[in-house]
Amino acid sequence: MDALTDLLDGPRAHGAFMIRSMLNPPWSMRIQDEAPLTLVAVVRDEAWVIPDKGAPVHVRAGDLVICRGPDPYVVADDPSTEPQIVIHPGQRCTTPDGTSLSEAMDLGVRAWGTDPGGRAVMLVGTYETRGAVTQRLLAALPPLAVVRGDTWRSPLVGLLDEEIVKDEPGQEVVLDRLLDLLLIQTLRAWFSRPEAEQPGWYRAHGDPVVGPALRLLHDDLAHPWTVADLAAKVGVSRAALAQRFGKLVGEPPMAYLTGVRLAQAADLLRESDATLDAVARQVGYGTAFALSTAFKREHGMSPQEYRSGAATATTA
Structure with a gap:
């Protein structure tokens, strides 16, 4: 076993929070759920990821983003768009003044957003407990890691996009395993980039x-x-x-x-x-x-x- 295999053996999703987000501009979400790790796959259109500490990062369809918690960040159609949505621990969703948005933005089975035909589509998988992701893995990652869609190819995003809105027996287990596999592939692609800030090991x-x-x-x-x-x-x-x-x-x-x-x-x-x-x-x-x-x-x-x-x- 090499050190990377040992590290990637860590993700173990168990009832991970997963959702398909569909949004029309202008939109902006402040994520302060304190989750240790979140994976975002941009399926359609584009977005900006804006950490509280650091420069905004532009992502496009095909890109994958790993956000390491617990520090908050914003995901928006444009850096200038003020957050209209706040995601709290436990994935509770409100307006900035605390009004619940859970019902208003519910679009069906694991579907969420402002419009079922929204221009921007993202798949979001969140490891909500530290038991699901090892501390060794978190320590090896920056707060924000992006793998560009033109640098790798995988059928997993398409498969997850198909499966995430299904409501069938055993579906939660299927999604957990797909999320683990997609995270592992994303991590492997990110660590192998020539410009990656790779750990010494x-x-x-x-x-x-x-x-x-x-x-x-x-x-x-x-x-x-x-x-x-x-x-x-x-x-x-x-x-x-x-x-x-x-x-x-x-x-x-x-x-x-x-x-x-x-x-x-x-x-x-x-x-x-x-x-x-x-x-x-x-x-x-x-x-x-x-x-x-x-x-x-x-x-x-x-x-x-x-x-x-x-x-x-x-x-x-």
Whole structure:
């Protein structure tokens, strides 16, 4: 397993919020739902995505946009259009003064907007809980990532466009899996762009020394790795591996491994009911105490406190 495969194995939509938006200009929506990740596929016409911090980004039909929360942003037909719609946590929809728009903009099964024949059409999929998207993935992304339609091709957008308005048995599961697949394809396309601000581990993936070392680590996090072990496996000296790994990845091999182990532990605590001992063994710590010590140093709280906080947030 390479580092990107490990990262992309994270999205797990479960009852994700999905909708087909159809709008006529002028239109503008302020998104402040605090969702960790939202994927927008522009099917028809064009739009602007305007983060609170950063420059507006123009997107056209065929483009895909990944918005990393929880910071708010605006999606509009034009940067000068004032928001008429506000999307709150739980996907509650109001005017800026708080008047509900839920009924007024309901156009049918997972269809929403101002006009069923609206000029602008977008498919929106939102991962509403952090349990659905790993912290490692969120940390690897900028607040706004755009994959241009002329740089890639996929049948998934068309398939999702057909399926999103259906109301058939098992439809929610079908849509969840389509959303996961589309997000993974979009992420892979975004990370592979020459101009992408790629994490160090991504750039190092193709290196003949560091790439295999990264794959070894991700293949077996529980193994009691040392730099000497890794160096022997990839056929270089310990010093050569340490120097090359640090230069390409940006941190020493064991520091990288610790970060991945603790991130994986956080995901397991959030997403499963495994005991702390079981989590510790799975990510390479001999005892629950050893994991607790390292986890508290990294996250500022114990694993039990982290799990309780994640459960409370998911319930809310």
